[in-house]
Amino acid sequence: MNRSPDGLPPLRDVIARFELAAKKSLGQNFLLDLNLTSRIARNGGPLDQGTVFEIGPGPGGLTRGLLMEGAQEVIAVEKDQRCLNALAEVSSAYAGKLTVIEQDALTVDFSTLGSTPRRIVANLPYNISTVLLLRWLKQIAADPTVYASLTLMFQKEVVDRLTASPGTKSYGRLSVMTQWLCRAQALFDIPPRAFIPPPKITSTVVRLEPHAAPLAPAEVGALEKVTESAFGQRRKMLRQSLKTLGVATGELIERAGVRETARAEELSVEEFCTLARCYQELKEAKPAS
CATH class of the missing domain: 3.40.50.150 (Vaccinia Virus protein VP39)
Structure with a gap:
């Protein structure tokens, strides 16, 4: 052999x-x-x-x-x-x-x-x-x-x-x-x-x-949710695609400082992290139903 x-x-x-x-x-x-x-x-x-x-x-x-x-x-x-x-x-x-x-x-x-x-x-x-x-x-x-x-x-x-x-x-x-x-x-x-x-x-x-540390601060679950929402309807502008998150979309976009007319593929990793942090803040501030 x-x-x-x-x-x-x-x-x-x-x-x-x-x-x-x-x-x-x-x-x-x-x-x-x-x-x-x-x-x-x-x-x-x-x-x-x-x-x-x-x-x-x-x-x-x-x-x-x-x-x-x-x-x-x-x-x-x-x-x-x-x-x-x-x-x-x-x-x-x-x-x-x-x-x-x-x-x-x-x-x-x-x-x-x-x-x-x-x-x-x-x-x-x-x-x-x-x-x-x-x-x-x-x-x-x-x-x-x-x-x-x-x-x-x-x-x-x-x-x-x-x-x-x-x-x-x-x-x-x-x-x-x-x-x-x-x-x-x-x-x-x-x-x-x-x-x-x-x-x-x-x-x-x-x-x-x-990396020695993540590129920007974010909670992993929040970042998953935001990216899932944004890319789940990637042809749509953020003002529409982020509505599935269940928070005030306009306030989220304003807090994050991103363009409401942008599409998911236009955002950097750091901008998604900012969105994730703002989403987390809004979610925690939202009164229980």
Whole structure:
């Protein structure tokens, strides 16, 4: 049997031996090129301190990349029991450096596991990727030091939204929530042919580095509400789209100092934070019905 650079069997052989056909229901698309997984791992570093978390490792392609690139502690969360034997082989080859948790990543609080600095490096399952990201962003809002960095693979259109500037068609709620808390940098694309099975879309790796403090003061729940309202009707002016917030729209806009005729995509992250603070003030001042 041919061996990979780390001395383990090629991933195609691992998939065949353990019958690990990717499951669409789990959002699985396996990345088999160890050169690519190592490249992702290098961009997720430095890896030689603290804990690196991986979500949905499958047969262990990125897991091996992380360990080959010097990660000292990897905690991988995998809900697909079929993959555990393949991951056990990786764990044996890197004694003491890999822990596999059989659990749904949506139920795991990564901020309580491992040691600092905590980094997340993952080819996220497409069907839960933004849900996981928003959960991690809320943790960063509470404590900017909880994660040193997040290096994640999404559909390209999602990364376009994470990194979009005001005034562009991709700029939206996810742009504001992400950039409020993190510096977001798109790193490189990965074509469909690199995966088994090939998805119908291009993937992109993005690196998020939390700011030392949010760009502007805001309460995370209020900012979520304001951006949801504004971008929920993005073609409408703010004087109309913000009516769903249930406070006096005219007073909110006046307090925030934004134009009532502006549309959501025209506002900066800082202006949305101002809107969120003013919304919170009005909501708290509103007499109980």
